[in-house]
Amino acid sequence: MGLTPMMRQYFEIKDRYKDCIVFFRLGDFYEMFFDDAKTASRELELVLTGRDCGLEERAPMCGIPFHASANYIQRLVYKGYKVAICEQVEDVNASKGIVKRDVIKVITPGTYVENNGVENRNTYLSTIYEEDGNIAIATTDISTGEFKVTSFKSLKTTLLDEITKINPKEIVIDVNLNEKLENELSSITGAFLTKKDLREFLCTREELIVQFSEVEVSNLSIAAEKATRILLKYVYETQKMSLLNINYLEQYDIINFMTIDGNSRRNLELTENIREKSKKGSLLWVMDKTSTSMGARVLRKWIDEPLISREEILKRLTGVEELFNDFSFNEDLRSLLKDIYDIERIVGKVANGNVNGKDMISLKNSLSKLPAIKSLLSSSTSNLLKEYYENLDVLEDIKTILEKSIKEDPSLSIKEGDIIKDGYSNEVDELRVAKSHGKEWIASLENSEREITGIKSLKVGYNKVFGYYIEIRKANYSSIPEGRYIRKQTLANAERYITSELKEMEDKILGAEEKLIKLEYEIFLEIRKAVEKEIPRLKASARIVGELDCISTLSKIAVENDYVKPEINESGIIEIEEGRHPVVEKVIGRGEFVSNDTLLNKNDNRLLLITGPNMAGKSTYMRQVALITLMAQMGSFVPAKSANISVCDKIFTRIGASDDLAGGKSTFMVEMWEVSNILKNATPKSLVLLDEVGRGTSTYDGLSIAWSVIEHISNTESLKCNTLFATHYHELTKLEGEIEGVKNYSVAVSEVDDNIIFLRKIVEGGADQSYGVEVAKLAGIPKSVIDRAKEILADLEGTDKGVIQGIEKGEVSKVVECIEEISIEKEDSTNDKEKNNKKSNEISEVKEMQMDFTFIEKEDFVNKISNIDILNLNPMEAMNKLYQIVSEAKSLK
Ligand code: ADP
Numbered sequence: 045m046g047l048t049p050m051m052r053q054y055f056e057i058k059d060r061y062k063d064c065i066v067f068f069r070l071g072d073f074y075e076m077f078f079d080d081a082k083t084a085s086r087e088l089e090l091v092l093t094g095r096d097c098g099l100e101e102r103a104p105m106c107g108i109p110f111h112a113s114a115n116y117i118q119r120l121v122y123k124g125y126k127v128a129i130c131e132q133v134e135d136v137n138a139s140k141g142i143v144k145r146d147v148i149k150v151i152t153p154g155t156y157v158e159n160n161g162v163e164n165r166n167t168y169l170s171t172i173y174e175e176d177g178n179i180a181i182a183t184t185d186i187s188t189g190e191f192k193v194t195s196f197k198s199l200k201t202t203l204l205d206e207i208t209k210i211n212p213k214e215i216v217i218d219v220n221l222n223e224k225l226e227n228e229l230s231s232i233t234g235a236f237l238t239k240k241d242l243r244e245f246l247c248t249r250e251e252l253i254v255q256f257s258e259v260e261v262s263n264l265s266i267a268a269e270k271a272t273r274i275l276l277k278y279v280y281e282t283q284k285m286s287l288l289n290i291n292y293l294e295q296y297d298i299i300n301f302m303t304i305d306g307n308s309r310r311n312l313e314l315t316e317n318i319r320e321k322s323k324k325g326s327l328l329w330v331m332d333k334t335s336t337s338m339g340a341r342v343l344r345k346w347i348d349e350p351l352i353s354r355e356e357i358l359k360r361l362t363g364v365e366e367l368f369n370d371f372s373f374n375e376d377l378r379s380l381l382k383d384i385y386d387i388e389r390i391v392g393k394v395a396n397g398n399v400n401g402k403d404m405i406s407l408k409n410s411l412s413k414l415p416a417i418k419s420l421l422s423s424s425t426s427n428l429l430k431e432y433y434e435n436l437d438v439l440e441d442i443k444t445i446l447e448k449s450i451k452e453d454p455s456l457s458i459k460e461g462d463i464i465k466d467g468y469s470n471e472v473d474e475l476r477v478a479k480s481h482g483k484e485w486i487a488s489l490e491n492s493e494r495e496i497t498g499i500k501s502l503k504v505g506y507n508k509v510f511g512y513y514i515e516i517r518k519a520n521y522s523s524i525p526e527g528r529y530i531r532k533q534t535l536a537n538a539e540r541y542i543t544s545e546l547k548e549m550e551d552k553i554l555g556a557e558e559k560l561i562k563l564e565y566e567i568f569l570e571i572r573k574a575v576e577k578e579i580p581r582l583k584a585s586a587r588i589v590g591e592l593d594c595i596s597t598l599s600k601i602a603v604e605n606d607y608v609k610p611e612i613n614e615s616g617i618i619e620i621e622e623g624r625h626p627v628v629e630k631v632i633g634r635g636e637f638v639s640n641d642t643l644l645n646k647n648d649n650r651l652l653l654i655t656g657p658n659m660a661g662k663s664t665y666m667r668q669v670a671l672i673t674l675m676a677q678m679g680s681f682v683p684a685k686s687a688n689i690s691v692c693d694k695i696f697t698r699i700g701a702s703d704d705l706a707g708g709k710s711t712f713m714v715e716m717w718e719v720s721n722i723l724k725n726a727t728p729k730s731l732v733l734l735d736e737v738g739r740g741t742s743t744y745d746g747l748s749i750a751w752s753v754i755e756h757i758s759n760t761e762s763l764k765c766n767t768l769f770a771t772h773y774h775e776l777t778k779l780e781g782e783i784e785g786v787k788n789y790s791v792a793v794s795e796v797d798d799n800i801i802f803l804r805k806i807v808e809g810g811a812d813q814s815y816g817v818e819v820a821k822l823a824g825i826p827k828s829v830i831d832r833a834k835e836i837l838a839d840l841e842g843t844d845k846g847v848i849q850g851i852e853k854g855e856v857s858k859v860v861e862c863i864e865e866i867s868i869e870k871e872d873s874t875n876d877k878e879k880n881n882k883k884s885n886e887i888s889e890v891k892e893m894q895m896d897f898t899f900i901e902k903e904d905f906v907n908k909i910s911n912i913d914i915l916n917l918n919p920m921e922a923m924n925k926l927y928q929i930v931s932e933a934k935s936l937k
Contacts, residue, residue, distance in 0.1 A: 048098040049142045051077075057130055057147060063238075064128035064150055065120060067113065074129075075107040087123055088116055114158065119927065121156040124236050150282040153236040154214025157187035157392070164340040166190065168212040170235075171278065172203065172221075173242055173271040179203050180267035182275040183210050188341070188388040189289030189395065189583060191256075191275075194296050195268040200225065201305070201725065206298055208232055208306035209348050216278050218242040232306055238278070246273035247280060255286060256293040264295065289395035289579050302350040302677055303694040305725075307718055311699040312670055313627065314347050320908060327671060330626050331601055331680070335381035338388055338586055339593025346594060350677035354612050354691050360595065360679025363428030365609050367599035368681065373420065374599050380417050381593050384410040387586035394575050401454025401463040401568070407575075408446035414438035414585065417592070428595065436588050437581050442574075449571050458568050461561040472563055475556045482553035486512060489546065499523050505540075512550045513540040598680045606634075607681035610672075611688040616646035616729070618673060618766060622685035625668035626675070629683065638804035639685070642669050644766040646728075650785030651758055651767040655774045655811035660791035661804045662770035663699055666733045669768060670695050673731055692766070694730040696722040698737060715739070719753060723763070730765040732757065736772065747773045758783045777810025905932055 047055065054077060058066050065084055067074035076084045077095070085092040085106040094102030108116050117127050129151065134144045154169030166185040173180050180195035181203070196202050207215070207229065214236045215229060221239075230237055252261055252273050261269065272293065280286060310318055317325040323332065328347055334340045351357045367374040385406040393399040414436065421433035454463040464472050490504040493514060503515045510532055516524060517538050529541030575582075601607070605626070622639035629637035638661075643649045654662050672682045676689040698718045719737055726732050737753055738746030750771055757763050764785070780788045790811035792803040912925060 046098055048096070051097040051103065053142060053145060057128075057145065061128040061147060061150070064126040066128045066130055066147070067108075067117075069110065069129075069131045069145065070107075072110055073107040074110050074113055075105055077103045077105050079104075081106045083125070084116075084120070087125070088119060115923075117151055118156070118158065118924075121151055121153055123931070124153060126150055126152045126238075147284070149284055152214055152238065152282055154212060154238075155186055155279070155282050156213075157185070157389075164337050165344055166341055168210055169214050169216070169275070169278070170207065170210055170212040171216040171242075171271050171275045172207070172229075173218070173267055173274055174198055175267045175270060176265075178265055178267040180265065180271035181206055181210065182268070182271035183212060184275055184279065184290060186279060186283065186287060186290070186396075187392045189287065189291065189392055189579075190294070191272075191290050191292065192294040192296055193264070193268045193272050194298055195265045195271070196298055201721065202298065204228065204232060205303060205305045208309060209304070211235075214238060216240055216242075216245075216274060240274070240278070242270075242274055245277055246270060247277040249273070251280075251286070252276060255290060260293045260295075268295065283396065285396070287392075287395050288576055289392050289583065291580055292583070300352065302352050302674070302692065303725075304350075304674075305696065305721065307721075308695055308697040309348075311697040312667060312674070312695070314674075315344060322908075325627060325631065327627060327675075330605070330630050331597065333601055334593050334597045335378050336384050336589060336593045337386040338384075338590030339381070339597060342590040342594040343597060346678045347674075350674050351679065352677065352691055352693055354614055357612050357677055357679055357691065359426075359428050360598075361609055361612070361676075361681075362426040363595045364598045364602065364679060364681060366424060366426040366429055367596055368602050368609070371603065374596055374603075377417065377420055377592070377596050378600065380413045380420070381589070381596065384413055384589060387411075387582060387589065391579055391582045391586065394572060395579060397572075399572060399575075400456060400458050401450055402456060404446050404450045404571070404575075405452060405454065408443055408450065411439045411443040411446070414443075414589075415440065417589075421592075429592075432588050432592050435584070437585050439578070439581060439585055442578050442582070445571060445574055449567070459561065459565055461557070461564045464564045464567050469563070469567055472560065472567070475560045475563065479553055479556040479560065482549050482556070485549055486546070486553075489514075497523055497525060497528070510540065511542075511554070512546055513542055514546070515540050595679075602681035605630075605683060607683050608686055610676040610682050610684075612676065613688055613690050616644075616690045616766065617688060618642060618644040618669065618690055618731070619688045620669065620672055620682075620684050621687070623668055623672055623687065624683040625664050626671055626683045628664055628668075640665055640668070640804075640806040642806075644669075644690075644731075644768075646764070646766065646785075648785065649787045650764065651754060651769055651783075652787055652789050653754070653776055653779065653810070654768060654770045654789045654791065654806070655772065655777055656770075656791030657793060657800070657802075657811070658772065660793060660802055662791055663735050665791070665806055666735060666768040666770055667697075667699065670697065670731060670733055690729075690766075692729055692731045693727055694725065695733075696726055696730060697733040697735075698722060699733060699735040716749075723753070723756060726757075726763055726765050728762070728764050732765050732767040734767065735770045737769070738771075738773070747775060750776060751779065754779060754786060755783060758785050774811050780810070908932075 054066075054068055057068070058077075058080075065076060065080045067076065069075075075081075075095075077097075081092060081104045084090060088106075088108070090106040090108065092104055092106050095105040097103035120127050127150070128147045129149045130145050130147045132143045133146045133148070136143050152169075154167065157167050167187065168183050168185055170181055170183040173182075177198050178195045179198045179202070180193060182191070182193040184191040194206065196206075211233060212235050215233070216238045217226065217229070217240075219239045219241050226237060229235065249261075249269075252269070255276055261272070264272065276286075276290075279290070304312070304314075309315075313326045315326050315328040316323055323329045328344060331343060331347070332340065334343055351360070367377070387407065387410055390399065390403045390407045390410075393403055415438045418433060418436050418438050421429055421436065424430055424433060449465055449468045451463055451465050455461065466473060466476070486504060490502065493504070494500060494502045497516075497520075499516055499520045501517050501520065504512065505515055506512050513532055514529060515535075515538050516529075521539065524541075529543055531539055532542050533540040602609075620642040623642055624634075624637055624639050642652075644652065654665065656662050668683075672684060672687060673689050673692060674695060675682045676687065677691060682689075698715065715737070719734070722732055722734075734753065738748075738750040750769075750773055754769060754776065757765065757767055777788045779786045787808075788810040789806050789808060792805045792807050793800045793811075794803055795801075909929060914922070917925060
């Protein structure tokens with residue numbers, strides 16, 4: 045027994061798409077076979093059946109109706125599977141034997157863009173390639189056509205920082221990439237990793253030049269060129285065509301943006317909060333007031349990539365300032381912007397042939413706002429807005445084409461007609477007249493036939509099988525004039541008839557309809573082609589709209605939240621008057637938030653040692669300084685009365701995300717790991733935040749480590765960076781005056797009748813006690829426990845005076861060495877086994893610690909469910925939510 049021809053065909057195809065679930069089109073269904081069927085039936089809860097395939101055993105099979113495939117594809121892709129869509133690629137009637145089938149598209153996590161519009165953010169697909177000591181990362185979003193590449197000296201930390209920033213959904217990596225790096229990539233980004241042999245898997249240089257241009261690719265480094273070719277190859281392989289909206293290759297240099305490592309990004313809660321990983325409570329949440337999807341993506345990018353050129357920062361700030369000072373200008377602008385659809389994504393649909401009439405109308409309506417925007421910008425004075433004015437192509441010609449050709453309310457499908465506007469094509473108009481005349485004639489037929497025959501109940505009707513007919517009830521048969529009608533169909537109580545005129549008219553109507561559908565489709569394709577030719581112009585205008593929206597939004601939130609334009613310097617001075625934390629003030633209310641000043645000056649205020657009891661507001665204060673700096677460098681006004689911000693190259697934070705985790709060695713290891721990373725990578729232009737360093741270990745160890753870190757940062761020429769150091773070891777306050785640049789600050793508290801009140805005010809000078817017991821009392825610890833704690837504290841204070849004196853300078857430097865040893869740095873291309881073993885032990889310790897996260901995950905999960913706003917979900921969203929909940933619950937089991 046041999047395989048059936050269809051199964052042979054299936055195997056030939058499956059063989060080429062081993063890593064995909066193949067959706068094999070059979071009639072109105074996509075069928076899956078063998079292992080694919082088993083996987084899909086498990087993941088999608090489908091019934092597993094079997095099909096004769098020519099072998100003794102039936103082939104396991106399951107299927108889904110093709111019209112409902114979108115939802116199933118989404119579920120599989122979200123679970124990290126790839127789906128290969130295999131269609132019949134020739135006309136069934138024309139084929140001899142078995143109809144030809146082939147894969148027309150491969151949908152993968154990084155190319156699944158259907159849901160993009162909902163989230164207003166990019167879906168990135170990246171690749172990483174290393175050659176000649178350089179690493180290149182190429183990235184694209186196929187829905188917007190963005191394609192960018194960067195290359196830098198091979199350093200793992202830089203790679204991980206950059207890839208965390210990009211946050212791709214899928215990364216194409218080399219099959220031979222070392223396993224440790226592979227694990228790290230997957231754990232920090234959560235991306236799906238696709239493995240290819242990158243020495244072979246790349247498109248040709250010619251294809252590269254056709255996709256972009258000779259000029260754009262001429263100055264790429266070797267690694268960058270290869271990465272670009274690899275990524276293009278993957279796009280071709282999955283999309284099965286070269287996408288026309290990918291036509292501009294953006295080369296960027298990571299050193300043009302502030303470096304923020306993955307940890308610091310998470311700690312500062314830039315685009316999502318740490319606990320729930322949702323936008324709420326993040327900086328993006330405060331700023332996310334854009335009017336367009338394009339603006340929303342630009343805003344996210346600007347938050348992710350603060351600038352480091354003073355000139356560029358000032359350019360943005362002056363643009364924001366102009367709109368800040370002219371409220372009505374900005375409001376007029378925003379009311380125009382809010383009616384602009386996602387031009388980039390519509391253009392993406394034009395490029396891949398998915399665009400329909402409704403999209404074209406959205407495009408036309410969007411373009412029709414551009415002239416008014418341009419004229420608003422015509423009187424602008426800032427360089428940035430003037431530049432937008434000069435460069436904004438209002439695309440009048442494209443708008444006119446669409447306006448003339450596409451109906452205002454076209455049908456959804458481009459294959460159903462009813463899409464081309466009256467008056468655009470004579471031929472379409474004539475066919476429409478023919479069709480409507482015919483319909484009128486038929487409409488009048490009922491009356492005229494009733495009159496002629498005298499049969500009042502005579503009806504004219506239509507069905508798909510017999511076409512138009514005249515229906516007469518049994519009781520009236522005798523009244524039918526002899527020879528008038530031809531019998532067509534007999535029903536229980538009636539007969540259906542036709543006449544030759546009726547059939548002629550029917551042919552005319554149906555003929556006209558068929559021709560119309562075909563003709564309208566052809567005309568639509570012509571229009572699509574015309575728009576397609578203008579993709580680069582459309583993309584350029586869309587980019588300006590996105591940026592302009594972002595500038596306008598920064599002005600809007602600055603007005604609403606009472607932000608101020610920062611001054612920007614390059615001399616290391618950060619001076620903030622009455623600064624506020626942009627997110628906390630939103631959460632607790634502006635009136636409740638206590639503002640604070642900051643001075644960091646590279647001189648006597650270089651390392652601010654902030655003491656104060658737990659819950660006093662130390663970490664809020666430190667984050668506030670970092671966020672104000674970051675906002676200034678993205679070109680935003682800042683929450684303060686005044687601010688003068690020095691451009692910083694990197695922001696580092698060691699803030700206790702892990703503080704609230706179960707303690708122990710692993711937590712301490714992570715903490716030291718982070719500190720070590722900071723000490724190695726910070727520069728004199730960096731801003732460093734260290735919160736409770738040394739907390740994860742015993743008091744003596746912790747104190748000595750904290751001390752030595754302060755000493756190291758303050759005395760090492762290549763560091764000496766602006767630092768905020770919060771600690772509850774008030775013994776460290778003695779370092780002011782001993783170590784150059786260290787300055788004591790504390791968060792003021794007041795004591796009233798044995799109770800403490802947090803004043804949230806940062807004042808000069810160190811806190812003289814830790815108030816730990818008082819804070820415990822505030823938190824509701826039983827009185828008996830508090831009283832006993834006070835007794836113990838009194839005892840300890842009596843015996844423990846000499847902590848600081850006990851640490852000799854020599855011992856301190858030993859601790860520094862210890863911290864540096866824990867380094868994860870320096871690429872492990874070395875064969876040093878011992879070193880590798882040690883590192884893998886560290887990794888497994890970290891992993892062990894991560895396993896302890898489950899209880900937090902469960903809590904987060906419960907929170908997430910209770911926060912679902914059921915009344916604001918449509919049925920589809922509700923299904924998706926339910927599905928997510930079930931999958932998440934399974935993963936937490
Ligand atoms: P610490 O780091 O000293 O333990 P946090 O910075 O976590 O304290 O602050 C504890 C809480 O105090 C915060 O959740 C916040 O609600 C409140 N808080 C902090 N700073 C301020 C402030 N400046 N004004 C008002 N409330 C504040």
